[in-house]
Amino acid sequence: MRFSNLLIPTLKEVPNDATLASHIYLLRGGFIQGVGSGLYNFLPLGKIVLDKVRAVVKEELDAVNAQEVSLGFVTPASMWRESGRFEKYGKELLRFTDRKNNDFVLGPTHEEMMVNMVKQTVKSYKQLPLNLYQINLKFRDEIRPRFGLMRGREFLMKDGYSFHANEDDMRREFALMEETYKRIFTRLGLEFRVVEADSGAIGGSGSKEFMVLANSGEDTIVVCESCEYGANIEAAIRADVTCSEAVPSALFSKVSTPNIKTIDELGEFFKVNPYYIMKSVAMRALYDEGRSEIVLFILRGSDTLEETKACNAIKANELVEVSEADLNELGLVVGFMGAVEQKIDIKIIADNSLQNAVGMICGANEIDYHFVGASSEAMNISSYDDIAAVLEGDVCSCCGGKLTYTKGIEVGHIFQLGTRYSEPLKAEFLDENGKTKPFVMGTYGIGVSRLLAAIIEQHHDEKGCIWTKESSPFDLHIIVSNSKDENQTTYANSIYDELKKSNISVLIDDRKERFGFKMKDCELIGIPNILIIGQKLDDGIVELKERTKEDGVEFKIEAILAEIKNRI
């Protein structure tokens, strides 16, 4: 393609709302254009990259017998009511009505639609297994869209769904998808890690996330230094936590703790390790149909509440803050909250690490008083669960190694769904004994547009993008140093034609601009291989440069074609 014919509106200045490298360079390189909060247009270059990434995804999926379909973007709300997700999915689900006042949703994911499609057409176990996918727009009304393509509201996603006659076959497909996803991300040139994950609103049991490692990632992942264990913080587990300091010995009693409210202050005041202090976190839990209740979560002072785990422990949709007034009404005193001798009637969930705990310090629900020598026995605990966040330095439950944090960008997520959707939606088939059974399902997603951002997050420098081989919009960028030099132009055109014949995609900068100007654009756009045709052409020499390297290498024009083919 000729630069002069393409719409590539590169920007010299950084749009003021962009903070992340991928956002900045995708905008500045003329790949995308912002049109509203979390909404982007893809300009010609961006569209080419998107299509290339999409093609890699499709090739690998088709190679393992997945079949591409395309589902309607607008989904009747009735399907979402049947699955129970109309309420469950929360505010991210964009709902609207048509002129006849029927409810619809803009699909954030398409389990319901796909199950419906299969239910109408698949009746026998002989038609199974099936793996159907689509690569289509999704809409999620994010609380706070940010970082460009990383967390937009409208985005391109590959969502796949598999249907099986039994659990074993579903697990086989799950493993196959894991391998396929690894191939896809490897081909795209990404450094990533597969981690254990929480299933969230999608539901189901085992799920794994594919995390591209990048400091700008929004997810915290816990990895083991010694073994392969890796998990999203929302799902990470650890070996039992212990404390090297002895249990403080104290008889159960109420102690005056004037204005001592925080865990740190308490630790200081009593000279005990926070491990022996009980932290009480009150949250309002939201359920379906607007129901809500206040729940008290009890942890060791050395831990912090992991909200997703806490949410799962009580099967709530969401946890939100509670106002101080609401707490006071229940008899909970901010700064001195506790669950010992608790007379108030609310749900109290304690972390597993508190089972059989003794010698603890906790709030007395009275201003300026705490209890010492408290035990979990004395508390009116509804149930124990894993609700604490794994901390850096905790011990790996697999190998005893040390756990650390790293940041990741979630680009893929695969779930073992089981019959979570097929049962409520009555998607059934006849097995070999003629018995009716719900499909056993898996679901598999890839954030295709987010991948563009992830690639740039991992591959850029201070000058601009550096696309990987399979994601680059073109194989080669030709710079004609002086477009008014007839020699250069003639030669550039002839090599451009020859490369095209060899099926190498080329962007040729034929604009009547100065050399420096074109180089800046070239670096911003980030095609990995650059051919510079300059003054030395008169001596039969041109320069081949890699985007990642400072200097290029000179070649005689007789040798250049073979060299380019060799590199690409």
Add this chain to the structure above:
RNA sequence: CGGAGUGUAGCGCAGUCUGGUAGCGCACCUGGUUUGGGACCAGGGGGUCGAAGGUUCGAGUCCUUUCACUCCGACCA
């Protein structure tokens, strides 16, 4: 949702405190010079100042309302 901030030309900004002809840089158009690191000279086009209402002889500027966008937080008790 809570807090903070910003809306003025395609982009980045000044002007707002103290009301009085709409500005600057980049980009764009014309002509010329220049062509290995975002050139130069000359000329030119482009904005109902986010929207609505109000105060005033007069509002980008003051008041009220509203919309949009961005950032930070929503991990303490």
